[in-house]
Amino acid sequence: MQIPHTIEHHPETGLYNAKVGIWLFLASEVMLFGALFTSYILLRIGAPTWPHGWEELNIPLATVNTVVLIASSVTMVMSWASLMMKDFKKYKMYMGITVLCGLIFLVIKAFEYGAKFEHHHFPSTNNFFATYFTLTGLHGLHVIGGIIVNAYFWGPGSKMWKTEPQRFINRIEVAGLYWHFVDLVWIFLFPSLYLL
């Protein structure tokens, strides 16, 4: 069976279907993170005392992670632009860097978590750490998901470039939209958790 509108635009939307699909998914993701973020605000305002993020968390590590994730967003969009300019070699390079940046982010996050556990700071310690682990943990799972998809498109999935180039470009655009969203979530998590 042929999947409809993978390349040609749907007459109703003027877009290929996957793009509408990913945006609907991202809309649901806004609600997911939004619910947790709202819980954080409510818990924090309602608490008699709440530690400053910079007292408990490692700002230099988180800043490096912010830079890494933003850089990966740029390389992601560059990988799409490379395909648009029909430069498959550059695509491979940029997508490779994107996956690598995702992995670096996770390694740094693991060090951060490790340091917290060493100091006996767990999600059960208090509401601050419960919020910290829930939000960064869920975000981390999203990074893992993105890495798996991007690694597939860097490796075996890239065969499609030879058979259906436009469909492959669309796939990279959709994977990119997800990856940028993960970056966007971090842009808000970083100041709210670490800097306030």
Place this chain on the structure above:
Amino acid sequence: MEHSHEEIKKHVRKYIFVFVALMALTVITVVVSYLHLTITTAVIVALFIATIKGSLVAAYFMHLISEKKVIYITLLFTVFFFIGLIVLTMTAFHDQVMIPHVS
């Protein structure tokens, strides 16, 4: 999307500009946090910078600056429900909490 080679090159220049802006804003937001401002000012500054950064990512990397109507409509609904989610939750502060009387 139909784009000429030249158009994409223009896009790439924009992406690099946005990257530099995002890096600069990251530095600013971290530096400001070391000033240890009062919590209200700190929240306003931090969220203001984060919103600019988020908008840059959404507008340029996610191409929202030139997208089709159906996507804008979807996002309009998202914004509506997102605000509703926050506002409805915040009304919990006005709940009359019944504290059981201990005798």
